[in-house]
Amino acid sequence: MSWVEAIFVLLSLVTLGSAVLVVTTSHLVHAALWLVVTLGSVAGIFLVLAAEFVAWVQVLIYVGAVVVLLLFALMLTRAPTGRQDDLTVRRAAPAALVAGLVGVLLAVTVVAGFRDVRLDLDKAVVGSAEATGTAIFTLWVLPFEVLSVLLLAALVGAIVLSRLRAELSGADVAGTTSPPDNSAARGDR
């Protein structure tokens, strides 16, 4: 086993272990912090797999932005910081069964399908910022622009939802005015 493989196995074990802790811990904030460990070690896996730019984007966006957003949501929903025993549904066994079936099915399929394929990382094209940027802005420029429109739509949607919340809290008008609007639209049709 070369040192690259050893690093990969180590990162994989850290990823899977902290992911299990994310879904099983009984502290809300600990789940978010274990998610940081998981996403960071996934960024390490990206680095091992010669995807340098994707790894740094993962660190910036996931570890930086998404986890902070999740922590903000936990804070704004007044999540208690102590231990909570009711974070998991009472009957978690069916969920574990379904997840186990999914895992076994996927694992058996990929191992059976790609058992003989070698991943030669010495000759892999390193996805540096230059290589990835060239690829995105030549071949993938149309999906890139569509994606920016999607981000704009998500931004507008989030702002509209927040304004809806402000109206709801100001006076209970949104709940009472929307059904007549719907019925009027139905009458027009």
Next chain:
Amino acid sequence: MPLWWPLLVASLLFAIGVYGVLSRRNAVLVLMGVELMLNAVNINFVAFDAQLRDVLHAGQTFALFTIVIAAAEVGLALAIVLLVFRTHGHIEVDELRELADRDESDLGRLDHPTAGVES
């Protein structure tokens, strides 16, 4: 390294995410499960990109696109979670049952009185 190593890690990470989505009651923790599943997909993309030695970097580009879509998704989802918290006072996903399909006989024991009126 055999190609199935990263694919196996991705499969197990996806299964852990499925368990998180199915078993967690808090909506923010459900979102964390979704993030784990999206990361598993990204590992697959990057592994196949490295294996195919793609000069166009299709796998890494799609991994980047997935990260951006996940960021948009989590932003919208958190706006919805905050809205649910404002209207209901909690974000326990197994107690939000206004949209459930139920019989007439079940309408009597609804927690939320307006849901029965509207349906």
